Amino acid sequence: MIKVGVIGGGPAGIVASICLKEKLHHSAEVILFEKKKQIGKKILASGNGKCNLSNKNIPTNDTYNHHFASLLFKKYDNQALKDDFLRWGLLTKDDASSRTYPITESSKSVLEILMRKLKEYQVKIKLDTLVTSVNKLSNGLYEINTSTSFKPEIFDYVIFATGGASSPQLGSNGEGYQLLKALHVLVSDIKPGLVGLKTSKNDVLGLDGIRQKVRLTLQNKFGPVFTEEGEVQFKKDGISGIVVMNASSIIARSKEKLNLSLDLLPFRTQDELIQTLELLKDSSLKASLNELCYGILPMPLADKICKDLKQQKELTIGGIVNEIKNYSVNVIGNYGFETSQVTIGGVKLDEIDANFELKKLINTYVIGELLDVDGLCGGYNLHFAIASGVMVAHTIYEKEREKNENKK
Ligand SMILES: Cc1cc2nc3c(=O)[nH]c(=O)nc-3n(C[C@H](O)[C@H](O)[C@H](O)COP(=O)(O)OP(=O)(O)OC[C@H]3O[C@@H](n4cnc5c(N)ncnc54)[C@H](O)[C@@H]3O)c2cc1C
Structure with a gap:
């Protein structure tokens, strides 16, 4: 059985955890680390409590500002997101401006169905647990150190999904950049975006x-x-x-x-x-x-x-x-990071390949807002976080499948 450590219980980390278990079932143990007492705080706050999950114009409308995002959105578009959420139990609808919301118009329903899936798939969630460092071991595995345990935990794969530095009261305050800088990963200057x-x-x-x-x-x-x-x-x-x-x-x-x-x-x-x-x-x-x-x-x-x-x-x-x-x-x-909805800048895109894997550290991945990708209002940021979570799970699944085929 492989062990995957997912750092950060935002939409990117939650969806990556669900999709990993959906694909790898009992052949993977997935542990989700979240520093707050609750996962998905930004999901709850998003879209004024209604959760603008995506946009019908994805991938055709160029409202996000990076080519990297447009490539991802072509692979995982608005319909793909709606299909996945429907499969998990959530109906969605588009408003007159093409913004996609849960049909309940409540972000609580989004978090509820995601939490139900995490439970169903037995993802281990470690709440109130700050990841303080990640180190590569000589055998190619990774150790994750946390605020709650003296002994590090060992993983085959690590997914960094700690978000940016915006709205720190909801969890992400830029600590993810420090974790990655300690591993010599390059991070561009950050600024508040989507802010007054x-x-x-x-x-x-x-x-x-x-x-x-x-x-x-x-x-x-x-x-x-x-x-x-x-x-x-x-x-x-x-x-x-x-x-x-x-x-x-x-x-x-x-x-x-x-x-x-x-x-x-x-x-x-x-x-x-x-x-x-x-x-x-x-x-x-x-x-x-x-x-x-x-x-x-x-x-x-x-x-x-x-x-x-x-x-x-x-x-x-x-x-x-x-x-x-x-x-x-x-x-x-x-008005600064305190009230901004997204972070401009982050982990440089040169540091990862098309599958979100860090080029310097095999089997580690960076997803969601932690990356130097951001979109305008309209569901582009949640879509990016969710899509990157889906894709990273697919990548790890494919790696494991190839490994098993080679063994045969
Ligand atoms: C008020 C508000 C409203 C928004 N509305 C919308 C909207 O309607 N539509 C839209 O598309 N986007 C919206 N956004 C943006 C969107 O919420 C984010 O882009 C998205 O949540 C990013 O997802 P993420 O999983 O990458 O990071 P986050 O959601 O920030 O999640 C990261 C998680 O990692 C945890 N974490 C951080 N560091 C550590 C650590 N060292 N150890 C353990 N855990 C850690 C954090 O506590 C957090 O839970 C909104 C943002 C805000 C603030």
């Missing part, structure tokens, strides 16, 4: 709590590099919302400065807005320009735009419409 952006205070002054449907654009000196519609939430020192989180990942990956602007009324053209305001002006002679804007923007936004233009002595209909269509926001940072 901090802005110059003046750009959001008086707007705290306002929500507005906008079109956000990021531009370099040649023109737009990213544009997306969605809701922006203004805070006292920055902006948030899905569209902002997506922009934060593009900014984090970019090697050049990108300027962020918001079209505050994307469903009306510049000309339409000018016409509307002119009509309103003609029909409400007593109203100020500022008051006219109350019918087209939330009052704090209308007040801010008009106050700024007044200070610049440019309070005209043309000036107002320009600001509405091109509200410039100076980004000065982000």
Whole structure:
């Protein structure tokens, strides 16, 4: 019997453990190490508790930002994920934006069915157990040292699935990088991704709590590099919302400065807005320009735009419409790993082969967010974690099958 140590009870490690037992049955003992008292904390938190598992556009839509992910997604696409979850007992559905959710719209059901499978297949789960080091032994096996045992445990295969450094309160705080660096595995610089952006205070002054449907654009000196519609939430020192989180990942990956602007009324053209305001002006002679804007923007936004233009002595209909269509926001940072949903950077992809095996350490694998792969909002990150777990189990199964055939 072979022994496989899986480090990290997130979606990547959980799915790898289930698939290993599904394929290898009693010929493998699988031990899942999790430092927290509970596995799958990020599954529970994901998609605002609804768990956006995948996206119908996988693999056709290039919303994830690495070629490596697109290769994996071609092998394990949205339908493959839905089929596996159905087999395990979970029905899924797609929403109008092609996002795949459990039909229950509850992340608890996802974790529940995964835990049921882990139990059914007798995966040994060691909770509250921090893996402190992994060492290669002279006989080619690996020892795993933990916070709960003085004696290391010995394994044929080790799967690193410890996640990135985002939302450390849910488990992963970057310790996985240290485990791998100790084994001379190269890790690229990490930054928070899918996170709110901090802005110059003046750009959001008086707007705290306002929500507005906008079109956000990021531009370099040649023109737009990213544009997306969605809701922006203004805070006292920055902006948030899905569209902002997506922009934060593009900014984090970019090697050049990108300027962020918001079209505050994307469903009306510049000309339409000018016409509307002119009509309103003609029909409400007593109203100020500022008051006219109350019918087209939330009052704090209308007040801010008009106050700024007044200070610049440019309070005209043309000036107002320009600001509405091109509200410039100076980004000065982000809210950090504490609230980010994904980590940009991680174990360099040169360190692994197409089957997630570390080139320097045979029979060890790195999967999920620990790798230098990240996607935008929409189910791409969970899909990547799950797909890499499925594929790694398949690789180990194939290795064992070949070994057994050679013995015959
Ligand atoms: C609030 C929030 C919402 C999100 N929503 C979505 C969504 O709707 N759709 C989507 O696609 N993505 C979403 N994501 C991103 C997604 O959850 C992650 O990309 C995904 O969970 C990564 O899976 P993973 O298994 O690689 O790592 P993780 O889920 O981070 O799991 C790693 C596990 O390893 C454990 N661990 C770490 N180090 C050790 C150690 N040394 N010893 C033992 N255990 C260790 C951790 O405690 C953790 O349980 C969200 C993320 C957050 C924070």
